[in-house]
Amino acid sequence: MPNNRSLPRVVLLGVSLVASVVACRSEPPTLPPVDDAAELTAAVPIRPAVDAQGMFESIEWLASDERQGRYTLDGPQIEAAASWISQRYEQLGLEPVDGATSMRLGYRLRTKVEAGEHQELTVQRKGKPVELGAEQFTPRGEGVSGAAAGEVVFVGYGLSWTREAPLEPVEGGSAATINHYDDLAGQDLTGKIALVLAQAPNTPDLMALFGAMQKLAEDFEAAAAPLREADATAKLTKLHTKVRQDLVDLVEPFVNTKDLGDSYWKVADPKASLDLMALASVFMAQNGDRPQFDLRAISMSSKASQLAAAGAVGVIFVQGPRSFVGKQARDADLLPGVGDEGGGPQSNRGVLPDPAPIPVVQLRWKQADKLFSIGGKSLSKVQAAIDADYQPRSLALGVTAQLKTELVDDGLEVPNVLAQLKGETDEVVMIGAHFDHIGTDELGSCRAIVRKDDRDAICNGADDNASGTAMLLELARAYKQAGITPQRTIVFAHFSGEELGLLGSHAMIEASPFDQGQVVAMVNLDMVGRLGPRGLAIGGLGSSDDWMPLLDELGNYGMEILYEGSTTTRSDHAWWFRRQIPVLFFFTGMHGDYHRAGDEIDEINIEGLGTIGQLVSDVIWELAGGRAITWAEPKQGDGIGRGLPGSDPTTVLRRVDVHGNMIEAEAEPDAD
Numbered sequence: 001m002p003n004n005r006s007l008p009r010v011v012l013l014g015v016s017l018v019a020s021v022v023a024c025r026s027e028p029p030t031l032p033p034v035d036d037a038a039e040l041t042a043a044v045p046i047r048p049a050v051d052a053q054g055m056f057e058s059i060e061w062l063a064s065d066e067r068q069g070r071y072t073l074d075g076p077q078i079e080a081a082a083s084w085i086s087q088r089y090e091q092l093g094l095e096p097v098d099g100a101t102s103m104r105l106g107y108r109l110r111t112k113v114e115a116g117e118h119q120e121l122t123v124q125r126k127g128k129p130v131e132l133g134a135e136q137f138t139p140r141g142e143g144v145s146g147a148a149a150g151e152v153v154f155v156g157y158g159l160s161w162t163r164e165a166p167l168e169p170v171e172g173g174s175a176a177t178i179n180h181y182d183d184l185a186g187q188d189l190t191g192k193i194a195l196v197l198a199q200a201p202n203t204p205d206l207m208a209l210f211g212a213m214q215k216l217a218e219d220f221e222a223a224a225a226p227l228r229e230a231d232a233t234a235k236l237t238k239l240h241t242k243v244r245q246d247l248v249d250l251v252e253p254f255v256n257t258k259d260l261g262d263s264y265w266k267v268a269d270p271k272a273s274l275d276l277m278a279l280a281s282v283f284m285a286q287n288g289d290r291p292q293f294d295l296r297a298i299s300m301s302s303k304a305s306q307l308a309a310a311g312a313v314g315v316i317f318v319q320g321p322r323s324f325v326g327k328q329a330r331d332a333d334l335l336p337g338v339g340d341e342g343g344g345p346q347s348n349r350g351v352l353p354d355p356a357p358i359p360v361v362q363l364r365w366k367q368a369d370k371l372f373s374i375g376g377k378s379l380s381k382v383q384a385a386i387d388a389d390y391q392p393r394s395l396a397l398g399v400t401a402q403l404k405t406e407l408v409d410d411g412l413e414v415p416n417v418l419a420q421l422k423g424e425t426d427e428v429v430m431i432g433a434h435f436d437h438i439g440t441d442e443l444g445s446c447r448a449i450v451r452k453d454d455r456d457a458i459c460n461g462a463d464d465n466a467s468g469t470a471m472l473l474e475l476a477r478a479y480k481q482a483g484i485t486p487q488r489t490i491v492f493a494h495f496s497g498e499e500l501g502l503l504g505s506h507a508m509i510e511a512s513p514f515d516q517g518q519v520v521a522m523v524n525l526d527m528v529g530r531l532g533p534r535g536l537a538i539g540g541l542g543s544s545d546d547w548m549p550l551l552d553e554l555g556n557y558g559m560e561i562l563y564e565g566s567t568t569t570r571s572d573h574a575w576w577f578r579r580q581i582p583v584l585f586f587f588t589g590m591h592g593d594y595h596r597a598g599d600e601i602d603e604i605n606i607e608g609l610g611t612i613g614q615l616v617s618d619v620i621w622e623l624a625g626g627r628a629i630t631w632a633e634p635k636q637g638d639g640i641g642r643g644l645p646g647s648d649p650t651t652v653l654r655r656v657d658v659h660g661n662m663i664e665a666e667a668e669p670d671a672d
Contacts, residue, residue: 047617047618047621048475048478048479048481048482048484048617048621049478049614049617050471050474050475050478050610050613050614050617051474051477051478051610052606052607052609052610052613053606054474054477055467055470055471055473055474055606055609055610055613056470056601056604056606056609058466058469058470058473058474059462059466059467059470059529059601059604060601061084062081062084062435062461062462062466062469062470063460063461063462063466063599063600063601064460065458065460067080067081067460068439068440068443068458069437069438069439069440069444069446069458069459069460069461070435070436070437070439070461070466071436071437071438071439071440071443071444072109072351072414072436072496072497072499072500072503072504073109073111073351073412073414073439073443073444073500074439074443074444075412075414077439078414078415078436078496079415081435081436082104082415082416082417082435082494082496083104085103085417085435085469085473085494086102086103086104086417086419088473088476089103089417089419089473089476089492090103092476092477092480092481093480094419094420094421094476094480094492095419095420095422096418096419096420097418097419097420097491097513097514098420098489098513098514099512099513099514100418100513100514103417103418103419104415104416104417105415105416105417105418105508105513106413106414106415106416107413107414107416107497107503107504107507107508107511108411108412108413108414109351109411109412109413109414109497109500109503110141110351110352110353110354110355110409110410110411111351111352111410111411111412112339112409112410112411113141113338113339113352113407113408113409113410114338114339114407114408114409115138115139115338115405115406115407115408116145116405116406116407116408117406118404118406119134119137119138119139119361119404119405119406120147120402120403120404121136121137121316121361121363121401121402121403121404122401122402122403123152123371123372123399123400123401124399124400124401124402125371125399130371132363132367136363136364136367137316137335137361137362137363137364137367138335138336138337138338138361138362139338139359139360139361139405139406139407140300140304140315140317140338140360140361140362140405141338141339141352141355141407141409142300142301142303142304142315142352142353142355142356142360143304143314143315143355143356143358143359143360143361143405143407144355144356144357144358144359144405144407145359145405145406145407146358146359146404146405147359147402147403147404147405148193148313148314148358148359148402148403148404149193149313149314149400149401149402149403150191150192150193150313150314150400150401151191151192151193151396151397151398151399151400152192152193152194152195152316152372152396152397152399152400152401153187153188153189153192153193153194153195153312153394153395153396153397154195154196154372154374154379154382154393154394154395154396154397155183155184155187155189155194155195155196155307155394156183156196156197156382156386156392156393156394157183157196157197157198157199157200157201157303157386158183158184158194158196158197158303158306158307159181159182159183159200159201159293159297159298159303160181160182160183160184160185160297161180161181161182161291161292161293161294162179162180162181163178163179163180163291164634164635164639166179167179167289178290178291178390181201181291181390181392182392183196183392183394184306184310184394185392185394186394187310187394187396188311189307189310189311189312190310190311191311191313192311192312192313192396193312193313193314193315193316193400193401193403194307194312194314194315194316195316195318195368195372195379195397196303196307196315196316196317196318197317197318197319197320197323197379197383197386198300198317198318198319198320198323198362199298199319199320199323200293200298201291201293201386201387201390202254202255202290202322202387203254203293203298203323204253204254204322204323204324204325205319205323205324205325208324208325208329209250209251209325212250212325212326213247213250213276213277213280214447216243216246216247216250216276217274217276219243220239220243220274220276221273221274223239224236224239224273224274227239228271233270233271234270236270236271237267237270240267240270240274241265241267243274243276244264244265244279247276247279247280248260250325250326251280251283253322254322255283256283257283260282263282264279264282273592275592277590281643281647290390291390292641294569294640295569296569299353300317300360301352301353301354301355301356303315303317304355304356304358304360305356307356307358308356308357308358312358313358314358314359314360314361314401314403315356315358315359315360315361316361316362316363316368316401316403317360317361317362317363318362318363318364318365318368318379319333319362319365320365320379320380320383321333321365321380321383322380322383322384322387323383333364333365333366335362335364336362338407339352339409351497351500351501351503352409353501359403359404359405360405361403361405365379365380368380371399372397372399373397374393374395374397375393375395414496414497414504415496416493416494416495416496416504416505416507416508417435417493417494418491418492418493418494418508418513419476419491419492420489420490420491420492421476421479421480421484421486421489421490421492422485422489423485423486423487423488423489423490423624424485424486424487424488425487425488425489426489426515426518427487427488427489427518427520428488428489428490428491428514428518428519428520429486429488429489429490429491429519429520429521429523429620429623429624430491430493430519430521430522430523430576431472431475431490431491431492431493431522431523431524431525431616431620432472432492432493432494432495432505432522432523432524432525432572432573433465433468433469433471433472433493433494433495433524433525433526433572434465434468434469434494434495434496434497434498434499434504434505434526434571434572435465435466435469435494435495435496436465436495436496436497436498436499436500436504437459437460437461437464437465437466437499438459438461438499438595439458439459440457440458440459441457442457444459445499445595446458446459446595446596446597447459447595447596447597456597456598457597458597459595459596459597459599460597460599460600460601461599462529462599462600462601462603462604463527463528463529463530463588463591463593463599463603463604464526464527464594464595464599465498465525465526465527466529467525467527467528467529467530467604467609468524468525468526468527468528468529468586469494470609471525471528471609471612471613471616472492472494472525473492474613475492475613475616475617475620476490476492478617479617479620479624486624486625487624487625487626488520488623488624488625488626489518490620490624491514491519493505493508495508495572498526498571498572502571502572502574502575504572505572505575506575509575509576509579516576516579516581519576519581520581520582520623520629521544521581521582521583521584521623521629522573522576522581522582522583522584523573523583523584523586523616523619523620523623524571524572524573524583524584524585524586525586525616526571526572526585526586526587527587527588527589528586528587528588528609528612528613529588529603529604529605529608529609530588530589530591530603530604530605530608531559531588531605531607531608531609531611531612532588532589532605532608533560534560534562534589535559535560535561535562535588535658536559536560536561536562536586536587536588536612536615537561537562537564537585537586537587537588537589537644537645537646538551538561538562538563538564538584538585538586538587538645539564539566539567539568539584539585539587539644539645540564540566540567540573540577540582540583540584540585541563541564541565541584541638541653542565542566542567542632542634542635542638542639542651543567543577543581543582543583543631543632543634543638544582544629544630544631544632545630545632546582546627546628546629546630547582547584547629548563548653550619550622550627550629551563551619554615554618554619554622555660556656556658556660557611557614557615558611558658559608559611559612559615559658560655560656560657560658560663561655561656562645562646562652562654562655563652563653563654563655563656564585564645564646564651564652564653565634565635565638565651565652565653566634566638566639566640566641566643566645566648566651567583567585567634567638567639567640567641568585568640568641568643568644568645569640569641570644571585571587573585574640577640578640580631581631582629582630582631582632584619585645586612586615586616587644587645588608588612589644589646590644591603638651
């Protein structure tokens, strides 16, 4: 990497910050000393300044009812948003990225898969064929149409995991001292049929769990509203206590709920709204040492692809009884739809990943218990044993199976938008934000709620993520109109499909029009519009040892800031982290309007937008000017994490108050 340099000393237009923004942050640090040998034709440049009001006006357009929630699968709306973004860049005079002829870069989504007429599943048991009926299994969209036959090998959950920093084993063993787990170790799958559990050890169907938790929150609010009006604090306290117990009952099969302590049960303000995910973060903290499997690997699509790569010719999935949320769902043992995303934390809501090149089916767990003996035990008992001690029980079962699937699928092309401010070198600083959201309750996954006495069926996504999109556009304007030619090229990347599982950013990095090896850093803006009392979170600091010194130099700009070492899987920068490219993630935290109709423009903090935008602008200034930024192998806890910044106190590097003084870290709510 080149040494730290300032940007070329050219005449800048210099747009001043609005006075309100200047008042709430410290001045950015001065530039490095002028090289006496350099020939100057103008004064030393000042850093581009952002316009908070301009960002807010962009949010108004993006989050208006006319956009219908910017759902990626709503073709006209996502295309309109992409065209509007592209036009803004064209008006500024930016260019398409190298290798592309247009700022709009489309990619194809597999949006529909249905079962054809012919599906078969037969298990040869004790020399006799047992043919399964259509009500007992279903073909899965994670595979392709085709036939397969072979010996059945049970491979547990089909997962592997290694602790970043091994712990000393404890006599008797426990989840907290397991350092390695691998269901495929020692198993020859060549030409075999893999029998595999959905989900992961002690992990339920996460979308079902999230839905159940939302139902708890909605029922609580419906019961609490009249009690608040009546000032019935005693009844409100009982209601808070009851919902805490309901949450314990809901998650108890999967996590340790013992010894929760006063922080969980204490009701500080009976009239307060319920922060259910803040309560749930207590469970996460208590289970932080047990194996944490990569959320991508948990999905059925990832498992099917991995098993195919290992030589399997077909896959039989089973959602074991411990993976269902609630006794009713467990007893019903219902099969999902052919195209329902299975096993992952983020349902793709109508979008399927590319299939594995083998046929895949899903069998009811009750049928699996009858058909297969795994070391003399039923599949459900083996699942319970794996969940208890995290020891794989993979085994060739000595029976054969034949399966045949017939699938019909369809797809849709959707857009990303990329523009660049060309630099002097081929090195690239990428700054990104997703511009999609979750649509309406008719087209999308918006859950309509009552807000301000009106029923609103549109999730406008003002914070998520019109705020990041608007900030990205404003940074492009500020840099372009400042007349800067940076040392490194700045790429402004807008992704669709984030809400469906980071699909747009994945498509872009997999089929990039320019060499991703040129990217020296990726900065991601997601939900930066609600700066509040808990301040700003900056994640991904463990991806480079150079991040913290840079942020220390810049200061906190009058904001409370949480500096997070780990990198969440839940936003677009995760793909760059996996390619060993340093990342930063700017985020103002979860709130009660997350993925709900209440995420409107009237909740946006305009001053906060300006303050955060200026900090991001100054980070980009340093990076685009050639500052050294190198990848660092993550230390324990600083790798990919499930939670959002601050959800695990052990990965928080520090937290500072508005004056820059250190304050004690505590767990942040992870979702709502």
